Amino acid sequence: MNIAVFASGTGSNFAAIASAVRRKQIPAKLALLVCDNPRAKVIGKARKAGVQVFLIERGAFAQRRDFELAIMARLKQAGIELVVLAGFMRILSPEFVRKFKNRIINIHPALLPAFKGSHGIKDAFDYGTKVTGVTVHFVDERMDHGPIILQEAVPVREKDTLEALEARIHRVEHSLYPRAIRLFVQGRLRIKGRKVFSAG
Numbered sequence: 001m002n003i004a005v006f007a008s009g010t011g012s013n014f015a016a017i018a019s020a021v022r023r024k025q026i027p028a029k030l031a032l033l034v035c036d037n038p039r040a041k042v043i044g045k046a047r048k049a050g051v052q053v054f055l056i057e058r059g060a061f062a063q064r065r066d067f068e069l070a071i072m073a074r075l076k077q078a079g080i081e082l083v084v085l086a087g088f089m090r091i092l093s094p095e096f097v098r099k100f101k102n103r104i105i106n107i108h109p110a111l112l113p114a115f116k117g118s119h120g121i122k123d124a125f126d127y128g129t130k131v132t133g134v135t136v137h138f139v140d141e142r143m144d145h146g147p148i149i150l151q152e153a154v155p156v157r158e159k160d161t162l163e164a165l166e167a168r169i170h171r172v173e174h175s176l177y178p179r180a181i182r183l184f185v186q187g188r189l190r191i192k193g194r195k196v197f198s199a200g
């Protein structure tokens with residue numbers, strides 16, 4: 001199975017996924033990185049890992065539809081069967097999501113449905129929750145909403161700084177995301193309504 005990772009920034013999740021693929025924990029090919037930010041550190045990580053980079057800037061297109069059509073054409077060309085969002089800071093249109101129905105997954109640094117959006121760690125920290133965590137879910141047409149594949153809780157300690165909590169969350173992400181991708185690639189996930197069952 002050919003996988004594409006979409007990322008806009010640092011790429012620590014990309015690196016964890018690439019490493020799991022290299023160690024054959026994920027039995028698939030990491031065929032493509034799709035990146036919308038020419039300054040993103042993830043680009044260097046992909047080049048180092050020998051993964052093809054498709055750099056595509058939203059600003060080069062008048063309409064979001066044309067931007068997404070160009071991405072879809074590249075995914076088709078690369079024979080991509082699973083899209084893995086890893087810090088991709090753009091919302092995909094309902095049309096794109098329908099085209100890849102149940103074949104797009106996302107990681108979110110909080111326990112959904114709490115703290116949706118692009119600042120999940122800080123929002124939970126500022127709110128004063130004692131527990132937050134990480135969610136991997138299928139992407140549907142609403143933001144941070146699709147059926148949940150895996151979740152793991154992360155404690156918030158009284159002495160935590162935001163940076164300490166961020167580091168703890170990222171450590172969990174780097175093991176949880178490869179586990180979820182492995183389940184998908186092995187064909188072990190079944191979706192029934194909002195629920196995801198992992199067989200085997």
Ligand code: GAR
Nearest residue numbers: 009010011012013087107108109117
């Ligand atoms: C990750 O923490 C991911 O959960 C988050 O962006 C970060 C990307 O880090 N995604 C979201 O907040 C999506 N709403 P990385 O570039 O080091 O993988």
